[in-house]
Amino acid sequence: MTNGSSPVYYKNPGLAAILSFFYMGLGQIYNGQIGKGVAFIVMYTISAFLIIILIGLITTPILWIYGMYDAYKSAEKINIDISRHHGSGGPV
Template sequence: MCGTVQWPQQPPVFIPHAPPATGPQPVQYATGPQPVQYGGYGAPMPIRGVVTAKSPGIAVLLSFLWLGAGNLYAGQTALGIILIIVNFPLAILAMTVLGLIIAFPVWLILAVLGMVMAAQGAKDFNHRNGIMVR
């Protein structure tokens, strides 16, 4: 908070045998308490986080077990929360015979749509983060 450097910064490394860079290249310096890796030509590069692949099968299974859970797993937070909130009135409505006749078809439609969207969301998450899944 006071502005002092918490982590020691290393100066850029000069590589005499590297060919000169073509054209101006922006240099990105890590700010804050991030460790710094030095890339080619001595320019520091910030370290990125590691992202694991999302399985469409697990997303479908979670959506089957609890409406909206697969969407949360796949990174579709808003849709997952909406489906979880909609699930509670459907469960209360299903406690009566007439409510069960109304709630079950609605839940079934939402469950199938939620499973399809969760699987697609997991695939989109993997594609967006450059993860190739066979």
């Protein structure tokens, strides 16, 4: 915490990916990317309904895997940005 700003917390990339594994978008929400998380939840919901007409069999796994990857990489990027701006040594 510097100059009266709010505390900054590192993100655990593995936890972000695991949260997205259990429910797409949760990893993004954990990372503080609320809009992106909600977008993934909406895309996943639409894709799940598309399973009924078979196209969802293709789109759902792709979105699910990308959601886990994105949550992991976003958490890593957030941690790098925190280290650069706050001079900390890494996640606690």
